[in-house]
Amino acid sequence: MTAQRIEGKVISDEIRSELKVDAARLAADGIVPGLAVILVGEDKASQVYVSNKAKACEQLGFYSEVHRLSGDTSEADLLALIDTLNRQSSIHGILVQLPLPSHIEEKAVIDAISVEKDVDGFHPVSVGNMVIGDDSLLPCTPAGVIELIKRSGNSIAGKHAVVIGRSNIVGKPVSMLLLRENATVTICHSRTADMEAIARTADILVVAIGKPEAIGASYVKPGAIVIDVGINRLADNRLVGDVDFEAAREVAGYITPVPGGVGPMTITMLLANTLKAAKASAARKA
Numbered sequence: 001m002t003a004q005r006i007e008g009k010v011i012s013d014e015i016r017s018e019l020k021v022d023a024a025r026l027a028a029d030g031i032v033p034g035l036a037v038i039l040v041g042e043d044k045a046s047q048v049y050v051s052n053k054a055k056a057c058e059q060l061g062f063y064s065e066v067h068r069l070s071g072d073t074s075e076a077d078l079l080a081l082i083d084t085l086n087r088q089s090s091i092h093g094i095l096v097q098l099p100l101p102s103h104i105e106e107k108a109v110i111d112a113i114s115v116e117k118d119v120d121g122f123h124p125v126s127v128g129n130m131v132i133g134d135d136s137l138l139p140c141t142p143a144g145v146i147e148l149i150k151r152s153g154n155s156i157a158g159k160h161a162v163v164i165g166r167s168n169i170v171g172k173p174v175s176m177l178l179l180r181e182n183a184t185v186t187i188c189h190s191r192t193a194d195m196e197a198i199a200r201t202a203d204i205l206v207v208a209i210g211k212p213e214a215i216g217a218s219y220v221k222p223g224a225i226v227i228d229v230g231i232n233r234l235a236d237n238r239l240v241g242d243v244d245f246e247a248a249r250e251v252a253g254y255i256t257p258v259p260g261g262v263g264p265m266t267i268t269m270l271l272a273n274t275l276k277a278a279k280a281s282a283a284r285k286a
């Protein structure tokens with residue numbers, strides 16, 4: 001039996017409809033969620049992402065600012081802009097588009113963003129709050145993975161989840177969020193012995209390694225939920241994930257396509273974080 005596709009676009013649209021209603025309620029109280037995005041340099045993929053974020057804000061009735069800085073902008077000037085945005089009351093979320101030029105230290109930039117406005121969920125305090133289970137703004141792609149699983153009608157509690165990949169952006173945080181949902185979690189990486197056998201024990205398999213179609217059907221337990229976080233452009237310009245979709249779908253119970261799976265969820269969860277930050281700001285003022 002062929003796996004059921006988990007359509008990220010459909011689930012993303014569902015969440016955005018909910019966010020739009022919430023944002024309209026806030027606006028009635030005079031509060032408009034505000035997101036500032038900073039882009040340093042001319043990276044084409046980053047420019048597309050930034051434009052998509054601004055467009056999504058407009059569709060939901062959010063306020064947005066895009067700060068486009070030249071590639072030779074100094075770290076000091078970038079940090080000064082972040083400081084200004086930290087103090088700007090109309091801005092509830094700040095996102096610095098990565099990657100940054102090599103002369104700017106990524107950690108210094110992430111650390112400079114106010115925790116209350118850290119809608120990427122990368123600040124060390126945000127990460128610490130996520131690990132200990134305190135309320136925090138969660139990293140967007142991992143939070144999107146959890147929503148995809150839940151909103152496709154699947155439960156997480158009691159399941160064995162295997163995460164392939166241990167990056168700070170996806171692998172580690174998605175493992176923590178699965179644990180918070182009461183899954184039993186195994187993390188695999190490049191040094192894992194017999195990864196294929198471990199992956200085959202997973203009720204939920206999350207793959208984020210950045211290698212096109214590296215994970216085939218032999219890694220998939222029959223009936224498993226397969227979440228493919230990877231997005232890779234091949235020489236023929238096709239976009240594919242880290243999972244061999246056609247092979248894995250013959251074994252899995254549920255599977256995300258690439259494109260159209262996890263991708264649409266990232267900006268949606270960014271918007272959800274911005275709305276949450278705006279509500280928290282209003283509550284602090286009250």
